[in-house]
Amino acid sequence: MLWVHSHKGIVGNEIAARLAKLSTTDDPQNLQADTRVKNTNNTLPYPDMCQHLSDFCEKLWNDYYRQCLTGTDYKCLFPAIHGATSSESDSTQLFRLRTGHCRLTSHLHCLGLHPTGNCKQCQVPETVSHFLFACTTYHSERIKPKRTMESLNIDFALLSVLSDDQATKHVEEFIRTTGRQI
Numbered sequence: 001m002l003w004v005h006s007h008k009g010i011v012g013n014e015i016a017a018r019l020a021k022l023s024t025t026d027d028p029q030n031l032q033a034d035t036r037v038k039n040t041n042n043t044l045p046y047p048d049m050c051q052h053l054s055d056f057c058e059k060l061w062n063d064y065y066r067q068c069l070t071g072t073d074y075k076c077l078f079p080a081i082h083g084a085t086s087s088e089s090d091s092t093q094l095f096r097l098r099t100g101h102c103r104l105t106s107h108l109h110c111l112g113l114h115p116t117g118n119c120k121q122c123q124v125p126e127t128v129s130h131f132l133f134a135c136t137t138y139h140s141e142r143i144k145p146k147r148t149m150e151s152l153n154i155d156f157a158l159l160s161v162l163s164d165d166q167a168t169k170h171v172e173e174f175i176r177t178t179g180r181q182i
Helices: 011-023 028-033 046-067 072-077 088-099 105-110 128-134 136-151 158-163 165-178
Strands: 036-038 043-045
Touching (some): 088 158, 128 136, 136 165
Antiparallel strands (some): 036 043
């Protein structure tokens, strides 16, 4: 049996192999000290390489996801798989809003945890749509994200604001400004 160096001559593979080897050492300083990986043609900053690798993996996942024949209901809520751009807390809140399984009173009522499911201020069911678009309690907090989304030509409607990447950032900010735990 003969070992063959399969990365030889393929710059990206040689960089990946070198960083993988560095990452297995007990001394994390080795990886931090070698933040630039050099090859014969150019210098590739380590953070740039990480970003390119992340983008490549995300593309592979999305290609696979689009080809899957199952999960069509889920795909309506999440048309693509995206890297972690939000905090875990923000991602959790967006997921809860997308599924309706959240701490809004209409859902709590379904669980038997709220007597009416109505919004305290408006006296109508406190649904995701009501919270995001209609509740008078959060009128002033809603102005900025609504204007921003309109300026970005994003429809200020439930499906758009919960699926468009640019919109979800503003939804996250809106939730933070309301102080609500979703």
